[in-house]
Amino acid sequence: xxxxxxxxxxxxxxxxxxxxxxxxxxxxxxSPFHLKGSFPGPEGTPYEGGRFEVDIRIPDxxxxxxxxxxxxTKVYHPxxxxxxxxxxxxxxxxxxxxxxxxxxxxxxxxxxLCSPEPDDPQDxxxxxxxxxxxxxFEETARYWTHIYAGGPDPKAKDGGSGGxxxxxxxxxxxxxxxxxxxxxxxxERGKVIDVxxxxxxxxxxxxxxxxxRVVEELLKP
Amino acid sequence: MSDDYxxxxxxxxxxxxxxxxxxxxxxxxxxxxxxxxxxxDFKLPGKARKKSYEVDSEPLSQAQxxxxxxxxxxxxSGIFGVDENVASLLLRHMSWNKERLIEKYMDxxxxxxxxxxxxxxxxxxxxxxASSRAGSSSTGPQRSTRSSKSSNKLKSPSPAPKEDExxxxxxxxxxxQTRTMALACGHAFCSSCWNAYVTGKIREEGEHxxxxxxxxxxxxxxxxxxxxxxxxxxxxxxxxxxxxVRHFVGCNKNLKFCPYPNxxxxxxxxxxxxxxxxxxxxxxxxxxxxxxxxxxxxxSIETDHRPVICAIAAMWLQKCHDDSETAxxxxxxxxxxxxxxxxxxxxxGCNHMTCKKCKHEFCWVCMGPWSEHGTAWYSCxxxxxKASQEARDAQSKSRASLERYLHYYNRWANHEQSAKxxxxxxxxxxxxxxEMQISSDLTWIEVQFMKKxxxxxxxxxxxxxxxYAMAYYLDRGNPKELFExxxxxxxxxxxxxxxxxxxxxxPEVVPSLRQKVTDKTVYVQKRNEIMLExxxxxxxxxxxxxxxxxxxxx
Numbered sequence: 001x002x003x004x005x006x007x008x009x010x011x012x013x014x015x016x017x018x019x020x021x022x023x024x025x026x027x028x029x030x031s032p033f034h035l036k037g038s039f040p041g042p043e044g045t046p047y048e049g050g051r052f053e054v055d056i057r058i059p060d061x062x063x064x065x066x067x068x069x070x071x072x073t074k075v076y077h078p079x080x081x082x083x084x085x086x087x088x089x090x091x092x093x094x095x096x097x098x099x100x101x102x103x104x105x106x107x108x109x110x111x112x113l114c115s116p117e118p119d120d121p122q123d124x125x126x127x128x129x130x131x132x133x134x135x136x137f138e139e140t141a142r143y144w145t146h147i148y149a150g151g152p153d154p155k156a157k158d159g160g161s162g163g164x165x166x167x168x169x170x171x172x173x174x175x176x177x178x179x180x181x182x183x184x185x186x187x188e189r190g191k192v193i194d195v196x197x198x199x200x201x202x203x204x205x206x207x208x209x210x211x212x213r214v215v216e217e218l219l220k221p
Numbered sequence: 222m223s224d225d226y227x228x229x230x231x232x233x234x235x236x237x238x239x240x241x242x243x244x245x246x247x248x249x250x251x252x253x254x255x256x257x258x259x260x261x262d263f264k265l266p267g268k269a270r271k272k273s274y275e276v277d278s279e280p281l282s283q284a285q286x287x288x289x290x291x292x293x294x295x296x297x298s299g300i301f302g303v304d305e306n307v308a309s310l311l312l313r314h315m316s317w318n319k320e321r322l323i324e325k326y327m328d329x330x331x332x333x334x335x336x337x338x339x340x341x342x343x344x345x346x347x348x349x350x351a352s353s354r355a356g357s358s359s360t361g362p363q364r365s366t367r368s369s370k371s372s373n374k375l376k377s378p379s380p381a382p383k384e385d386e387x388x389x390x391x392x393x394x395x396x397x398q399t400r401t402m403a404l405a406c407g408h409a410f411c412s413s414c415w416n417a418y419v420t421g422k423i424r425e426e427g428e429h430x431x432x433x434x435x436x437x438x439x440x441x442x443x444x445x446x447x448x449x450x451x452x453x454x455x456x457x458x459x460x461x462x463x464x465x466v467r468h469f470v471g472c473n474k475n476l477k478f479c480p481y482p483n484x485x486x487x488x489x490x491x492x493x494x495x496x497x498x499x500x501x502x503x504x505x506x507x508x509x510x511x512x513x514x515x516x517x518x519x520x521s522i523e524t525d526h527r528p529v530i531c532a533i534a535a536m537w538l539q540k541c542h543d544d545s546e547t548a549x550x551x552x553x554x555x556x557x558x559x560x561x562x563x564x565x566x567x568x569x570g571c572n573h574m575t576c577k578k579c580k581h582e583f584c585w586v587c588m589g590p591w592s593e594h595g596t597a598w599y600s601c602x603x604x605x606x607k608a609s610q611e612a613r614d615a616q617s618k619s620r621a622s623l624e625r626y627l628h629y630y631n632r633w634a635n636h637e638q639s640a641k642x643x644x645x646x647x648x649x650x651x652x653x654x655x656e657m658q659i660s661s662d663l664t665w666i667e668v669q670f671m672k673k674x675x676x677x678x679x680x681x682x683x684x685x686x687x688x689y690a691m692a693y694y695l696d697r698g699n700p701k702e703l704f705e706x707x708x709x710x711x712x713x714x715x716x717x718x719x720x721x722x723x724x725x726x727x728p729e730v731v732p733s734l735r736q737k738v739t740d741k742t743v744y745v746q747k748r749n750e751i752m753l754e755x756x757x758x759x760x761x762x763x764x765x766x767x768x769x770x771x772x773x774x775x
Binding site: 006010099 | 391
């Protein structure tokens with residue numbers, strides 16, 4: 001039998017038998033080389049309570065070439081692209097070793113959620129947010145976990161229910177007051193959110209960025 | 222070489238001229254001659270003595286480079302008292318810098334061995350340093366092999382002991398495999414996995430630094446291990462050896478790999494190894510595989526940019542890249558503001574111009590200040606006024622620099638174009654030569670003079686092309702005038718020969734045409750040599766003065 005197929009079958013079987021890690025592997029289509037993995041967000045992080053799905057493609061020369069993985073679930077994390085789900089992790093590139101498995105790689109992804117590496121970012125905007133204001137970053141990450149990964153509603157504690165409607169301002173990790181302020185000048189709300197996010201208009205940065213600078217950006221076509 | 226640069230001296234004083242002429246006359250009737258060596262024919266007398274525009278270089282085959290590597294390896298192996306494969310890994314780790322390796326190895330032999338992937342890292346009991354990102358739980362089974370083998374020798378690896386008990390490879394989970402291999406770290410995997418891994422690394426990634434397959438293990442496969450893992454796959458093994466040679470060549474400043482596709486030759490040119498040497502020589506070299514594999518050892522701008530040095534050729538190309546088209550347009554469509562020299566395009570309207578930048582008002586026709594025009598502006602009768610004269614002076618200065626650049630650029634581009642066209646001429650010539658063989662009773666060898674002449678024209682046009690780049694940057698003075706005299710003589714000779722080549726060929730005139738073409742070819746070649754030689758000497762003597770700062774000089 002084909003060595004790659006034998007290995008992948010064994011890995012899938014191992015994962016099924018192992019209930020303790022809470023890691024799940026499912027076939028996407030008929031092929032055993034295109035899988036969907038999922039794992040719970042690590043405890044004690046903003047991702048806690050969510051379930052994160054990962055698209056896995058097994059290359060022809062597996063296990064001698066690294067697995068191709070990207071997040072299906074949107075994640076707010078410096079090493080994961082907020083748009084495409086692409087992941088920046090050394091073992092998926094040059095530090096890959098043939099002894100690594102589907103399960104161990106998913107566990108590595110799980111621990112990547114615990115310990116972001118903002119110095120080697122995949123998503124520069126998210127990384128900037130992480131560096132400027134940790135608490136605001138965590139709030140946004142928690143909000144994304146709620147919206148996309150089925151995590152608990154961060155606002156539920158306060159008694160108010162989100163009602164399922166997505167709050168664009170919270171998604172971008174911005175303050176509602178800031179967005180309202182510029183919207184009141186007559187700019188479109190979506191544009192304001194976009195510009196403020198790009199400028200990293202958060203935490204201590206707010207005092208550093210002048211209003212004129214923001215307006216200037218807003219006026220650009 | 223005489224100190225006098227007049228061409229008379231050059232041309233008639235040397236004995237070689239006579240020899241050259243003789244040679245040229247008799248060349249076509251010479252007996253059996255290979256096409257390959259044919260164009261050397263004209264140069265034969267010069268071969269005895271090195272020309273100042275030539276650099277010493279030596280083509281090396283892959284085997285010869287491997288021998289150089291072997292010498293270094295044996296040297297290190299002898300000094301450190303280690304196996305040759307270990308010495309090879311050490312050298313590769315240190316980019317073949319023997320001095321640095323010796324220094325470092327003497328101080329921290331163990332640390333260097335670990336870094337070079339020869340000995341495993343000291344196993345720390347708690348593995349505290351292991352990153353939290355690497356999920357270690359699933360790799361547990363493999364880890365146990367590592368700790369069980371504690372006595373690792375600094376020795377070429379041997380396959381792990383063959384066990385009789387059933388063995389399951391942790392990579393392919395195949396339990397029918399009986400042959401396993403492991404490096405000194407003891408991480409054993411079945412040989413077919415090793416084969417797939419090593420083949421992939423070499424073939425797909427072009428990697429010669431192949432680490433152990435175990436996660437986090439820094440050991441590197443020595444050559445015999447790679448060979449064993451590859452088994453009968455000779456092609457991949459050869460590719461591996463080529464990668465080693467490429468790495469060695471890449472680390473050595475005296476060596477360059479031939480840039481032609483699929484060529485495995487290396488050229489050694491110690492004379493051009495340092496950046497400062499490139500300021501006085503133009504190291505055009507040829508690899509041993511084919512005389513067509515000509516390239517510049519110092520840069521990758523163009524295969525042969527003699528006589529100008531790399532730095533100036535690069536500067537010139539950059540300038541042309543940035544400027545030429547724009548400059549042409551500016552020249553034909555704009556004028557400069559007489560006050561601030563901003564370039565202004567007049568795209569309609571009246572002649573009363575106001576500079577957008579400095580608000581200076583002037584007349585587009587006479588370039589004089591508008592204030593002096595009063596009400597008589599329409600006829601613009603102030604042509605000879607002093608103010609407008611001055612304004613035009615200022616403008617003509619900046620315009621002149623543009624004109625100057627375009628003068629050189631147009632000639633540079635023209636020679637390039639003509640050289641390309643002479644390749645077409647080549648085809649036509651070939652046809653002509655065939656016709657001549659049929660139409661007259663001339664033999665093949667006797668009609669080769671046309672081909673040689675076209676070759677020479679092409680070569681000289683390339684030289685001429687670059688002399689214009691050089692002249693653009695040369696400062697005014699006697700050296701430049703002599704340079705331009707040489708340039709003119711060469712150019713004239715080349716144009717004459719080109720014209721001869723374009724003439725229709727009739728069988729009756731062939732003998733006289735052959736005489737003319739051959740004579741002219743010899744003369745052109747001589748002029749080209751004088752041009753190259755004098756320029757090269759000038760670089761060596763530091764005779765050339767530049768009108769701009771050349772990167773690296775001063």
